[in-house]
Amino acid sequence: MANNIDAPVKYTAKDFTSNQDVRWCPGCGDYSILAQVQRSFPEIGKKKEEIVFISGIGCSSRFPYYMDTYGFHSIHGRAAAIASGLKIARPELSVWVATGDGDLMSIGGNHFIHTCRKNIDLKILMFNNRIYGLTKGQYSPTSEKGKVTKSSPYGSIDYPFNPLSLALGAEASFVARTIDRDPKHLQEMVKRAAEHKGTAFIEIYQNCNIFNDGAFSILTEKETKGDNVLVLEQGKPMVYGKENDKGIKLDGFTPVVINLKDGKNSINDCLVHDEKDPDPIRAFILAHMTDHEGMPTPIGVVRQIFKETYNEGVERQIKHITEKKGEGTIEKLLFTENTWEVN
Amino acid sequence: MAQETEKEILGLSDVTIRFAGDSGDGMQLTGSQFSDTTALMGNDLGTLPDYPAEIRAPAGTLYGVSGFQLHFSSNDVHTPGDTPDVLVAMNPAALKINLKDLKEGGMLITNSDSFDAKNLKMAGYSTNPLEDDSLSRYKLISIPITSLTSNALKDSGLSIKEITRSKNFFTLGITYWLFNRPLEPTLAWIESKFAKNKAIADANSIVLKAGYYFGENTELFTTRYTVEPAQLPKGIYRNISGNEAIALGFVAASKKSGLPLFLGSYPITPASDILHFLSGFKNFGVKTFQAEDEIAGIASAIGASYGGSLAITTTSGPGMALKTEAMGLAVMTELPLVIINIQRGGPSTGLPTKTEQADLFQAIYGRNGESPIPVLATSTPSDCFNMSLEAARIALKYMTPVILLSDGYIANGTEPWKLPHENEIPEIPVHFWTDKESFAPYKRDENLSRPWVKPGTPGLEHRIGGLEKAHITGNVSYDPDNHDFMVRMRANKIKNIENDIPDLEVKYEQEGDLLVLGWGGTYGAITEALIKVRAQGKKVSQAHLKYLFPFSKNTGEVLKRFKKILIPEINLGQLTTIIRSEFLIAPISFTKIKGLPFKSSEIQNKILEVLGGSNGK
Numbered sequence: 001m002a003n004n005i006d007a008p009v010k011y012t013a014k015d016f017t018s019n020q021d022v023r024w025c026p027g028c029g030d031y032s033i034l035a036q037v038q039r040s041f042p043e044i045g046k047k048k049e050e051i052v053f054i055s056g057i058g059c060s061s062r063f064p065y066y067m068d069t070y071g072f073h074s075i076h077g078r079a080a081a082i083a084s085g086l087k088i089a090r091p092e093l094s095v096w097v098a099t100g101d102g103d104l105m106s107i108g109g110n111h112f113i114h115t116c117r118k119n120i121d122l123k124i125l126m127f128n129n130r131i132y133g134l135t136k137g138q139y140s141p142t143s144e145k146g147k148v149t150k151s152s153p154y155g156s157i158d159y160p161f162n163p164l165s166l167a168l169g170a171e172a173s174f175v176a177r178t179i180d181r182d183p184k185h186l187q188e189m190v191k192r193a194a195e196h197k198g199t200a201f202i203e204i205y206q207n208c209n210i211f212n213d214g215a216f217s218i219l220t221e222k223e224t225k226g227d228n229v230l231v232l233e234q235g236k237p238m239v240y241g242k243e244n245d246k247g248i249k250l251d252g253f254t255p256v257v258i259n260l261k262d263g264k265n266s267i268n269d270c271l272v273h274d275e276k277d278p279d280p281i282r283a284f285i286l287a288h289m290t291d292h293e294g295m296p297t298p299i300g301v302v303r304q305i306f307k308e309t310y311n312e313g314v315e316r317q318i319k320h321i322t323e324k325k326g327e328g329t330i331e332k333l334l335f336t337e338n339t340w341e342v343n
Numbered sequence: 344m345a346q347e348t349e350k351e352i353l354g355l356s357d358v359t360i361r362f363a364g365d366s367g368d369g370m371q372l373t374g375s376q377f378s379d380t381t382a383l384m385g386n387d388l389g390t391l392p393d394y395p396a397e398i399r400a401p402a403g404t405l406y407g408v409s410g411f412q413l414h415f416s417s418n419d420v421h422t423p424g425d426t427p428d429v430l431v432a433m434n435p436a437a438l439k440i441n442l443k444d445l446k447e448g449g450m451l452i453t454n455s456d457s458f459d460a461k462n463l464k465m466a467g468y469s470t471n472p473l474e475d476d477s478l479s480r481y482k483l484i485s486i487p488i489t490s491l492t493s494n495a496l497k498d499s500g501l502s503i504k505e506i507t508r509s510k511n512f513f514t515l516g517i518t519y520w521l522f523n524r525p526l527e528p529t530l531a532w533i534e535s536k537f538a539k540n541k542a543i544a545d546a547n548s549i550v551l552k553a554g555y556y557f558g559e560n561t562e563l564f565t566t567r568y569t570v571e572p573a574q575l576p577k578g579i580y581r582n583i584s585g586n587e588a589i590a591l592g593f594v595a596a597s598k599k600s601g602l603p604l605f606l607g608s609y610p611i612t613p614a615s616d617i618l619h620f621l622s623g624f625k626n627f628g629v630k631t632f633q634a635e636d637e638i639a640g641i642a643s644a645i646g647a648s649y650g651g652s653l654a655i656t657t658t659s660g661p662g663m664a665l666k667t668e669a670m671g672l673a674v675m676t677e678l679p680l681v682i683i684n685i686q687r688g689g690p691s692t693g694l695p696t697k698t699e700q701a702d703l704f705q706a707i708y709g710r711n712g713e714s715p716i717p718v719l720a721t722s723t724p725s726d727c728f729n730m731s732l733e734a735a736r737i738a739l740k741y742m743t744p745v746i747l748l749s750d751g752y753i754a755n756g757t758e759p760w761k762l763p764h765e766n767e768i769p770e771i772p773v774h775f776w777t778d779k780e781s782f783a784p785y786k787r788d789e790n791l792s793r794p795w796v797k798p799g800t801p802g803l804e805h806r807i808g809g810l811e812k813a814h815i816t817g818n819v820s821y822d823p824d825n826h827d828f829m830v831r832m833r834a835n836k837i838k839n840i841e842n843d844i845p846d847l848e849v850k851y852e853q854e855g856d857l858l859v860l861g862w863g864g865t866y867g868a869i870t871e872a873l874i875k876v877r878a879q880g881k882k883v884s885q886a887h888l889k890y891l892f893p894f895s896k897n898t899g900e901v902l903k904r905f906k907k908i909l910i911p912e913i914n915l916g917q918l919t920t921i922i923r924s925e926f927l928i929a930p931i932s933f934t935k936i937k938g939l940p941f942k943s944s945e946i947q948n949k950i951l952e953v954l955g956g957s958n959g960k
Binding site for chain 1: 379575647668768797802803804805810
């Protein structure tokens with residue numbers, strides 16, 4: 001394979017496929033996520049040896065084994081913390097975290113919010129199936145209230161996390177949502193995350209056909225998805241519906257659906273999507289849209305802002321202090337001002 | 344009334360002084376300034392800061408008392424001193440707590456201004472001890488330090504609060520005069536420390552000098568003392584604390600290995616100083632990551648190690664507990680990492696600011712599965728430098744996490760350290776694997792170490808992780824025979840390190856009736872105790888373990904040469920238990936768990952008791 005540094009390497013999806021047998025259950029949504037990542041990676045402009053996948057524990061966390069990049073399958077919840085250390089030590093690498101709703105939102109919740117807060121340049125793919133799969137079917141921190149599972153035989157009494165809202169609240173600089181059954185959109189989101197500088201969080205709705213089958217079917221089945229999915233596009237009015245006949249407008253801070261064919265409303269009444277808005281209020285409205293009855297589920301980039309990344313800050317300080325004080329040596333380290341000589 | 348009287352100067356060889364006051368009285372600063380000046384004068388010294396966990400406990404309370412003990416001498420010093428010759432008590436509570444330790448007939452300097460009804464009551468005194476006869480066994484020198492400080496600063500324009508805060512410099516000035524120390528080092532320190540606030544800098548300098556001249560002019564002191572420089576080996580010296588020596592040791596290891604240093608850490612007493620020091624060394628290429636918790640501290644270090652850095656994480660007991668699972672990951676993925684535990688009183692939150700040695704079992708055994716990690720221990724503040732280099736060497740050569748144990752006593756104590764030059768510090772060779780043809784992630788070299796590959800190396804893309812690995816290929820494996828093989832392989836790899844570390848050395852007779860075996864911070868007290876009992880003609884030998892797992896190869900053979908083994912420890916006998924199980928011998932355990940180091944006299948008495956002689960009482 002050509003490996004000329006000057007010319008971009010031409011990869012195909014196959015180049016990112018490892019020699020390991022994939023061991024997810026047949027029919028699992030993870031297969032599609034793996035395929036879309038492998039298909040989009042030839043276009044992100046990174047050499048495969050510069051890409052690292054780090055994961056925690058759970059079905060999603062087997063992901064690194066199947067990618068022919070560098071990979072590290074670590075311990076439950078800690079992927080973001082391990083990835084942070086790697087990215088700070090080696091800022092030139094493209095560091096990805098493959099994780100799930102249990103791994104990232106429950107046991108790894110603290111690492112997740114602080115990674116976002118610090119804007120460490122990691123790409124976090126969270127496979128949200130709203131269930132614990134690998135431990136065979138307990139409710140997760142994103143399971144809906146009332147869910148009956150092995151560990152909640154009378155229904156879960158937990159309120160779920162809203163992952164987008166959590167990421168926004170933790171000041172992630174890139175927040176997006178996509179669905180395993182929408183390959184083109186998923187690829188698009190992966191590429192957008194790859195380009196972003198800073199913490200990029202993608203919530204991927206993923207079907208667990210064993211323990212939580214059909215959790216997102218309303219968003220993926222042909223008959224229903226048109227009327228229930230709102231695809232966000234930068235600078236475009238929020239229009240959706242099987243017949244493109246529905247729009248979103250704001251009533252105060254509350255989003256409402258308008259009928260674009262009833263003669264009373266037009267496309268000009270629709271809210272225009274601005275993912276770059278420095279004010280996070282609109283992003284929060286999108287994240288919480290489905291709190292309201294009858295509202296569609298937005299997918300796409302909810303927010304993207306630009307600020308110095310943590311790893312850039314580290315390099316900036318090192319450069320500045322080294323210029324100011326000169327590069328450190330062992331002699332300079334030990335023989336400081338407060339020494340004395342014994343003859 | 345000041346008089347021009349020439350005061351007698353008395354030469355002493357050995358002095359122990361303790362400064363005690365409220366935790367807001369600046370006693371740690373007073374003590375460390377006195378130490379640094381004393382070090383610059385060429386005395387050997389040892390220090391023991393002893394402070395409460397509360398940053399500013401309510402003034403005047405017994406639990407808010409903070410102390411700093413310093414032992415300086417014209418001879419070799421091994422401990423911060425058993426019993427102070429001089430006690431400075433800034434208030435009644437400090438007197439109440441510390442008086443019991445003052446030597447019979449010792450000098451007691453008090454701030455009489457603070458002995459008012461309120462403070463006396465808070466300390467539990469029904470009458471003023473400065474005025475009744477209760478202190479007649481001591482040389483009491485009662486000085487109105489607060490009012491003398493206020494007088495010295497009456498024209499300064501500072502607030503009463505600011506003026507009162509300077510009084511520790513008056514105390515320092517008095518003791519500088521009393522022990523014939525120069526003011527210049529502290530004056531220079533004040534100037535740089537308070538560079539941004541000239542009014543405060545001037546005030547502190549004025550008060551320091553006022554204290555010094557008060558000593559010279561007052562009739563309260565008839566004598567001043569001098570302690571000649573110690574006969575230390577030739578060289579350039581610096582006064583160093585254990586935590587600072589660890590920071591310097593790992594920066595040196597970074598330079599000698601050619602690897603960038605990464606510290607992932609979460610603040611915890613008494614380990615935080617290492618994070619503070621290293622975060623200042625940016626021009627040495629050091630990257631410090633103040634993580635969101637202890638787990639992220641070690642996890643980020645594992646990530647950095649995976650990326651090819653010399654990675655370390657620093658903590659104390661409770662943090663060790665939190666890092667445990669990640670240590671297992673480093674064992675399984677066979678990545679180099681040093682975990683530094685500055686032990687403190689436990690269990691749980693325990694005694695955060697006090698010393699203890701009770702994390703030895705935790706270090707050696709405290710993980711799930713068969714999870715061997717080399718364990719090293721430092722013995723003195725300056726030894727921390729060498730042991731840090733050694734921990735880094737072992738981690739990098741054997742592709743393994745290493746635990747380095749220190750403790751609160753070593754961490755905060757200081758001693759003069761003869762600085763090594765760059766060429767006296769050994770290189771640490773490191774090899775990153777780049778060859779495509781012969782690569783397998785879990786293929787082993789002659790040390791049983793697997794190859795270290797930096798992500799970014801073309802053609803060597805591979806996956807590692809916490810699941811059991813197949814021998815050579817590193818693929819996930821649930822094969823029973825492979826697991827048995829790999830468990831034994833990891834154990835052998837660590838056990839083999841015994842061939843690569845120095846023998847356990849015995850000081851004095853190489854065989855005999857009694858060997859005192861120590862580890863960690865008990866070194867000074869044991870050394871001092873042996874000097875004393877040997878001066879009485881007793882034949883006792885000493886050995887100190889720096890390698891706790893694996894032991895130096897000759898350890899069992901050394902122990903069998905002595906009829907009795909005495910092991911003093913600041914725990915309930917953890918090393919004793921390990922020695923008993925490892926070598927099938929029955930050592931005598933001597934333990935104390937008060938959050939304080941051993942006094943050498945305690946060990947001395949125990950040795951005499953074991954030898955069957957008088958215990959000196």
